[in-house]
Amino acid sequence: RRAEVLTDVEFTELRYSGKPAAILRGFRALYLAIPINLIILGWVTLALVKIIELTIGVDKWIAVGICVLVTLIYSGLSGLWGVVMTDFLQFIIAMVGSIALA
Known part of the structure; x- marks a missing residue:
């Protein structure tokens, strides 16, 4: 609260600076965004597949x-x-x- 940051990216930018901070942000973007988005895509597709299986019977x-x-x-x-x-x-x-x- 005292730092007046809303996201962990803002905190990282405030706490660390320069090239190490940029590397950390890039790593976190790849490490968190890609696997999480793939999991969500699979989850939504699986839900729709189950609905189609039950309603159409294929x-x-x-x-x-x-x-x-x-x-x-x-x-x-x-x-x-x-x-x-x-x-x-x-x-x-x-x-x-x-x-x-x-």
Whole structure:
């Protein structure tokens, strides 16, 4: 609180300086961001695959193919703008659900 920092990156920048701080930030970005994002992607894909398996009654690998195909189609047809809008819509749904359940 006294340091008036909000994130661990700000604390690292305040506490350490120069090249060692830059190396630490780069290492933490690679070490934390890549594995965590891969885990989240796998987790979300697994959830969607299970939903598709139960609702349509298809094999797991066909459900994965459906997920990949749908993602490629809407990403390819709508571009980055469509992906951002889809993420924004999902954010709104998640926030409404979180507030309703809080």
